[in-house]
Amino acid sequence: MSTIFRWFFVAMVIGALSACATPTRDAEDAEREAERAAAEQAERERAEAEAREAEARALGRDRQFDADALDDPDSPLAERLVYFEFDRDEVQSQYMDMLEAHAAYLSQNSGARLRLEGHTDERGTREYNLGLGERRAQSVRRILTLNGASDDQIEVISYGEEMPVAFEQNEEAWAKNRRVELVYESRR
Amino acid sequence: MRRLIHWMLPAMLLLWAAQAQAVLEVTVTEGVTGAIPVAVAPFTYEGEGELDEDISQIVAANLARSGLFNVEQDDLPAAPSGPADFLAEPWADTGVEYLVVGNQRRDGDDVLVEFHVFDVLSEERLGGWRIPVPGDMLRRGAHRISDIIYEQITGDPGAFSARIAFVSVERNGEERRFALEVADSDGANPRTLFRSAKPIMSPDWSPDGRELVYVSFENRRSEVYRQNVETGSRERVASFTGINSAPAWSPDGRHLALSLSRDGAPNIYLMELETGEMRQMTQTSSIETEPVWSPDGETLYFTSDRAGAPQIYALPREGGSPRRLTFESGYAAAATVSPDGRYLVYVHGGDGGFQLARLDLNDRRVTRLTEGRDAESPSFAPNGSMIIYAMTDGGRGVLGSVSQDGQVHQRLAAREGEVREPAWSPLN
Numbered sequence: 013m014s015t016i017f018r019w020f021f022v023a024m025v026i027g028a029l030s031a032c033a034t035p036t037r038d039a040e041d042a043e044r045e046a047e048r049a050a051a052e053q054a055e056r057e058r059a060e061a062e063a064r065e066a067e068a069r070a071l072g073r074d075r076q077f078d079a080d081a082l083d084d085p086d087s088p089l090a091e092r093l094v095y096f097e098f099d100r101d102e103v104q105s106q107y108m109d110m111l112e113a114h115a116a117y118l119s120q121n122s123g124a125r126l127r128l129e130g131h132t133d134e135r136g137t138r139e140y141n142l143g144l145g146e147r148r149a150q151s152v153r154r155i156l157t158l159n160g161a162s163d164d165q166i167e168v169i170s171y172g173e174e175m176p177v178a179f180e181q182n183e184e185a186w187a188k189n190r191r192v193e194l195v196y197e198s199r200r
Numbered sequence: 201m202r203r204l205i206h207w208m209l210p211a212m213l214l215l216w217a218a219q220a221q222a223v224l225e226v227t228v229t230e231g232v233t234g235a236i237p238v239a240v241a242p243f244t245y246e247g248e249g250e251l252d253e254d255i256s257q258i259v260a261a262n263l264a265r266s267g268l269f270n271v272e273q274d275d276l277p278a279a280p281s282g283p284a285d286f287l288a289e290p291w292a293d294t295g296v297e298y299l300v301v302g303n304q305r306r307d308g309d310d311v312l313v314e315f316h317v318f319d320v321l322s323e324e325r326l327g328g329w330r331i332p333v334p335g336d337m338l339r340r341g342a343h344r345i346s347d348i349i350y351e352q353i354t355g356d357p358g359a360f361s362a363r364i365a366f367v368s369v370e371r372n373g374e375e376r377r378f379a380l381e382v383a384d385s386d387g388a389n390p391r392t393l394f395r396s397a398k399p400i401m402s403p404d405w406s407p408d409g410r411e412l413v414y415v416s417f418e419n420r421r422s423e424v425y426r427q428n429v430e431t432g433s434r435e436r437v438a439s440f441t442g443i444n445s446a447p448a449w450s451p452d453g454r455h456l457a458l459s460l461s462r463d464g465a466p467n468i469y470l471m472e473l474e475t476g477e478m479r480q481m482t483q484t485s486s487i488e489t490e491p492v493w494s495p496d497g498e499t500l501y502f503t504s505d506r507a508g509a510p511q512i513y514a515l516p517r518e519g520g521s522p523r524r525l526t527f528e529s530g531y532a533a534a535a536t537v538s539p540d541g542r543y544l545v546y547v548h549g550g551d552g553g554f555q556l557a558r559l560d561l562n563d564r565r566v567t568r569l570t571e572g573r574d575a576e577s578p579s580f581a582p583n584g585s586m587i588i589y590a591m592t593d594g595g596r597g598v599l600g601s602v603s604q605d606g607q608v609h610q611r612l613a614a615r616e617g618e619v620r621e622p623a624w625s626p627l628n
Contacts, residue, residue, distance in 0.1 A: 135574075136510070
């Protein structure tokens with residue numbers, strides 16, 4: 013190793029040691045300042061996200077739906093099925109837009125009545141699945157009421173595993189059977 | 201422990217073909233090694249005309265179906281009909297250990313059936329009976345006679361005279377037809393109690409065997425009904441908001457245990473049948489269902505997923521905090537209790553599907569009883585000898601039956617359509 017390199021290396025080590033051993037007051041202040049800035053930034057972003065969400069929700073409510081919209085195949089109201097994962101009752105995010113549209117419809121048509129029919133696949137006992145089907149329908153009901161539908165517009169029913177739409181014994185069939193069906197009993 | 205063997209009984213199919221009325225065909229798919237060899241000689245008959253039913257053939261079929269016996273009925277070395285005809289000589293070489301002989305004669309509207317059970321090896325008569333059987337109840341008489349013979353040879357009471365309730369399903373394209381049926385333990389004498397285009401589930405017998413309680417979706421939601429098996433008269437007993445399900449008749453006949461979600465999530469309730477008075481037994485936001493009673497009526501066993509996954513719990517009938525009983529798997533549900541209160545048989549699930557498991561409540565030992573992937577709805581026979589349950593075979597719903605020790609396996613299939621949700625009646 014050449015002499016120059018050796019000197020350079022020593023200087024680097026000394027510099028590093030001094031930086032660690034004697035942090036200056038300025039450096040501490042700078043660190044605190046950075047933390048404060050990061051926190052403020054996060055807070056701003058959260059507020060903005062909330063505002064965007066509220067705006068989206070307001071937009072959803074402002075979407076005007078008359079009873080004909082239920083027959084419009086291009087309307088989100090045409091979607092009447094929510095599918096679930098095995099033994100789970102959480103509604104997945106891809107159904108939120110559709111459910112918000114139904115909530116808006118219900119809030120705008122106070123005479124409308126919706127039946128939520130909860131179903132499961134065939135795995136597990138029939139009685140337990142009756143409970144699971146109800147839980148799924150209740151999850152959908154919660155989203156609808158949080159978004160403006162009123163409780164007395166919604167009836168929750170569970171069929172458990174008793175009313176499958178697919179009769180094969182494989183994952184594809186089971187996935188089709190794990191569902192909540194939205195059934196309008198009255199439209200306006 | 202004795203090893204299981206596989207053996208089919210082609211002869212069984214011939215016997216069953218002769219019984220035109222059977223809705224379920226029963227075959228023994230796995231019996232015990234060293235099944236007891238028994239001969240049932242055809243019972244003679246004295247009287248006008250012919251009898252509508254062949255009692256000795258029904259007895260032979262019952263004993264064979266239990267899986268515990270190797271039954272000889274044809275090719276017998278002699279045709280004895282009473283004790284005087286019993287000579288050890290022609291029987292000793294046949295390998296038969298027990299011999300049943302009998303005769304029948306007309307006595308007014310009754311048929312007087314006399315039968316005897318002999319221990320061939322010791323050349324002893326174990327017992328003889330003379331029973332008047334109403335002429336229009338010969339099948340029922342044959343099942344009672346089977347119970348007596350079974351008990352004489354094994355020391356345990358028989359359950360051939362008990363009946364089985366079950367739900368049948370016929371599918372025609374998109375349309376399905378459901379029916380609640382009751383049949384003899386051999387699948388004969390089927391009777392339809394209730395038909396519906398909507399699902400029926402969870403039948404349970406009243407302790408006197410006169411009524412069934414079950415869940416029907418005829419009004420597009422779960423409701424609980426009770427129905428008299430003889431008269432067919434029917435009454436709705438639970439139709440609250442939400443789930444009305446899993447009825448279980450108390451041993452004293454006065455209460456139903458139910459799973460209701462009328463106050464939120466499904467919880468266990470007791471309903472006093474006479475007054476309709478309700479008592480809530482569990483208060484959770486989890487799924488609490490499938491209550492069953494201990495034989496003394498002091499304990500309720502039920503399924504709850506309060507710990508995250510379904511497990512079986514015990515709760516004193518007077519209330520209190522439930523005690524968890526199952527820890528062996530991620531899924532334990534739908535318990536049935538043995539008539540002596542010692543065992544729980546339940547659906548035990550995991551990655552390998554759903555099997556029946558037996559929990560000994562004395563020493564907490566768990567024994568797996570079945571090997572398939574989709575056992576459900578187990579129901580103990582009233583003598584504790586076997587458990588009937590639902591399963592699928594090639595995608596079709598059939599019933600299975602397994603002896604309490606897991607050794608003898610039977611399959612009960614409908615000629616057409618599917619069967620599920622079996623429930624043994626009490627013995628009476």
